[in-house]
Amino acid sequence: EEILKDVSLFLQKNRSLNISIDELQNIVNSTYMKLTYIETDLIIVALSEMFFDVSSSKKSQNVYSYKHRRYHEYFLYKKIRQVFYDDPFILRELSLLPDKDFIINIFLSQELKDSIQNRDILKNLSLRFFEAYLGEDYWYRYKNALIGQRVDYGVGSESYLQSNMLLDFLATKNENELASLLNNEGVSIKAFLSDENYWEFVKKYLKYQNKDIRPLLYAQYNLNEDFIKRAVKKNPCAYWYCICAMDNVSFLDIYTRKN
Numbered sequence: 001e002e003i004l005k006d007v008s009l010f011l012q013k014n015r016s017l018n019i020s021i022d023e024l025q026n027i028v029n030s031t032y033m034k035l036t037y038i039e040t041d042l043i044i045v046a047l048s049e050m051f052f053d054v055s056s057s058k059k060s061q062n063v064y065s066y067k068h069r070r071y072h073e074y075f076l077y078k079k080i081r082q083v084f085y086d087d088p089f090i091l092r093e094l095s096l097l098p099d100k101d102f103i104i105n106i107f108l109s110q111e112l113k114d115s116i117q118n119r120d121i122l123k124n125l126s127l128r129f130f131e132a133y134l135g136e137d138y139w140y141r142y143k144n145a146l147i148g149q150r151v152d153y154g155v156g157s158e159s160y161l162q163s164n165m166l167l168d169f170l171a172t173k174n175e176n177e178l179a180s181l182l183n184n185e186g187v188s189i190k191a192f193l194s195d196e197n198y199w200e201f202v203k204k205y206l207k208y209q210n211k212d213i214r215p216l217l218y219a220q221y222n223l224n225e226d227f228i229k230r231a232v233k234k235n236p237c238a239y240w241y242c243i244c245a246m247d248n249v250s251f252l253d254i255y256t257r258k259n
Contacts, residue, residue: 001078002031003043004051008076012094018065020057077106084111085126103134104142112146137191164200166192171204175216182220193221195230199238212246 006027007019019027021044028040035043044064048054051071052064066072083090084107091097091107108127115124131139131147139147166189170178182190193201198217205213217223232239243249 001075003028003047004071004075005079005082006031008072009079009094011072012076012096015095018055018063021062021064024064073102073106077102077110080107081111085123088126088130097134100138100142104139104147109144109146137188140188140191162192162197167197167201167204168208171201171208174209175211175213178213179216179220190220193217195227196234198227198231199235199242202242203238206242206245214246 007024010019010023010027011017024044025040028043029035032043048064051066053067055063055065057063080090080094080096091103096102108131112124112127114120115127136148142148170181170189170192173181202213202217205211
């Protein structure tokens, strides 16, 4: 297992899908000292049968790649958990933070589960602070029984998501560009929309694009009636403006509703 953990670490560091025979031999020999050439080759053959596909490089050397991506993720996770609590920056150094599936569904979820089962308070607190550091905007679409249950560990949402400048910026994008930005997990801005700024954004989008953006927002966020009611209460002026401009509701109708 130690060999495979180091192989996954090597692949991640080098942003590679495969490893050469020379590099694999070096990892084996650094893990188990004083092996003969034959013993090293026997280990590599055994690992190949279980975990690797083997091909030839241009230099006629064997090249090894995992048979399935999950093998790489599993052994990388095992390696990361050894290092993380002493050096949490390892996740950034290995450029793993944009890979939310690995960070949340594999690393954070499993480590939280283990810390709870083992009643390891220090480990659990470390993980909770890491969860808070990532922020609600990071794990917005990944909430589960372990992730996203609390957001009060001392770190708030990133301020730019509440910025009016961001609303203006997004309102200048056409629908395809906006959908692409909202679905880009590396950017992590989908959580910008709230019941406080919903109608303001709809208003700004109408101003910049002369289009009703509500259908796209409904599709992207699965908005329900309760959300819309809260949004109306938070910003009634923007709501009135929008329904008059887009739904042909008259001011007289609004006055009648209020009274």
